[in-house]
Amino acid sequence: MTDDTTRSETEVLIMEATYAALRRHGYADLSVAQIADEFKKSKSLLYYHYDSKDDLIAAFLSFAADQFMADIEAVTAAEEPVATVRTLVDHLLTVESREMRDGQRMIIELRGQAVSEPRFRERFTRVDDRLRERIRSALAAGVERGVFDAEIDPEDTAGMLYAALTGAMVQQHTADGDPTEAVRRMIHRRLDRLVVD
Amino acid sequence: MTDDTTRSETEVLIMEATYAALRRHGYADLSVAQIADEFKKSKSLLYYHYDSKDDLIAAFLSFAADQFMADIEAVTAAEEPVATVRTLVDHLLTVESREMRDGQRMIIELRGQAVSEPRFRERFTRVDDRLRERIRSALAAGVERGVFDAEIDPEDTAGMLYAALTGAMVQQHTADGDPTEAVRRMIHRRLDRLVVD
Structure with missing residues (x-):
């Protein structure tokens, strides 16, 4: 496919x-x-x-990624830079239904398999790049429009935020001490401080 | 066992x-x-x-966790709060050898399995709790001794830092865009700013 x-x-x-x-x-x-x-x-x-189970799963990962990114684009389309980052954070950290929970668990299990399956790795690379770029471009647009502190490095900041979001999701579904709310609070507080009054 | x-x-x-x-x-x-x-x-x-493969793997996860925590305690034992957090960050994000790389990949693959295997989940809960607490207590000690900004929330900050470290490790071994250096730079810069002159 x-x-x-x-x-x-x-x-x-x-x-x-x-x-x-x-x-x-x-x-x-x-x-x-x-x-x-x-x-x-x-x-x-x-x-x-x-041809095989992994062939189906690799195609499924592309399919799920396209749906997920279309979702992200839809919820952030009309928003200003600060709101875009906030919406993205909330969207990634919110598990509203049993189906969303199952979907996230599935992706995390498949992500573990990507250490040894190059086709899965390729799909996760693409999703990571797209999400990190979505955050980076929102931060850069915010700096350009003077709403974010000009001192921030949009690329490193996007890398840090997206790593924290990924880590929080992984921990949430593979261990008991759910850090989701702590990460959400920390990122929103950090954004509060980055916004120039 | x-x-x-x-x-x-x-x-x-x-x-x-x-x-x-x-x-x-x-x-x-x-x-x-x-x-x-x-x-x-x-x-x-x-x-x-x-009795089974998963029985052996669950025991292995406990064994690996004990060795890893003993390592962490050894490298941070004599250090001041700020140095403890910095050393922990560098220790978690550094892959110095093929063996360390293989070890981290192994742990990430097993973490993916923890979504459905309660015994693995229990082991990852214990490691997460211990590492998060190591960071939290160093931050709290730093606030108490006046070296860290009293405004920080040691618990949330530890949750955020540890989520970013976990996410960076997962992304590093399951996708091409390695965010390790960005996360390392961001955390060290953040610590620079948290240290009271």
């Missing part, structure tokens, strides 16, 4: 089947047959498009 | 075999037989002590 955003109905249904199977079985125990079980059309179509 | 730090020679050899097997095969493809292959004593001893 290509990574552009025009996907056939069949491709979308295969991605939905992959999501449902991942949610039900997790990555480690997942088989292509289990994904095929969730697929509503002829199973031969699925086997025709994809 | 108990989680206290007195371990028999056999237990230590089993943990070393688990480490070697994890390094060679990764988690997803690992079998107890492959761990037994790395074990220098009678394989029945290994099967006597542990």
Whole structure:
């Protein structure tokens, strides 16, 4: 499957089947047959498009990333630089439903597999780059318009904020001491101070 | 195996075999037989002590955590609060050898599995709590001695710093855009500003 955003109905249904199977079985125990079980059309179509479980998962990661980035663009589209960063932080740290929680857990499990699967790594690289750039460009626009302290380094600050957001999400789903609210408070307080009165 | 730090020679050899097997095969493809292959004593001893692969891995996570925390205590033992935080940051973000790199990758892959394996989650909770507390207590001691700005909230600040360190490590080993140096620079700069002249 290509990574552009025009996907056939069949491709979308295969991605939905992959999501449902991942949610039900997790990555480690997942088989292509289990994904095929969730697929509503002829199973031969699925086997025709994809060679292996990791092939399906890599395509799923691209699919999920495109949906996630479209979400991010939609919620931050009309916003000023400061509001963009705040909205992004809240969007990444909020788990409003069982489905969002399951989705984040799935992504974190797959991220762990990216240490050894180059195709997963490639997908996470792309998402990281896009999110970091979204934060960096908002910070840079804020400096340019005089709303953010000119002393900040937009690139390093974006790297730090995005690392904290990633770490908070990972810790939230893999350990008991959830740091989400502490990180949220710290970033908003930091932004308060960066805004020039 | 108990989680206290007195371990028999056999237990230590089993943990070393688990480490070697994890390094060679990764988690997803690992079998107890492959761990037994790395074990220098009678394989029945290994099967006597542990019931399953995840049983061995959970014990290994406790073993690795104890070694890691002993390392942290050793490098920060004689240091003042500010130096303790700086040393911790550098210690967590530095990958000096192939072995350290493989060790960190292993831990990140296992952390991904902690979304669904409660025993792994329990081990990561303990490590997170200990590291966050190490940072919090250094910050609190610094405030008490008047070297850190009294305005900081040691608990939230520790949560933020530790989330950024975790996120940087995860991103470093699962994607191409390594944010380690940006995070290191940002934290050291932040500490420069928190230190009262």
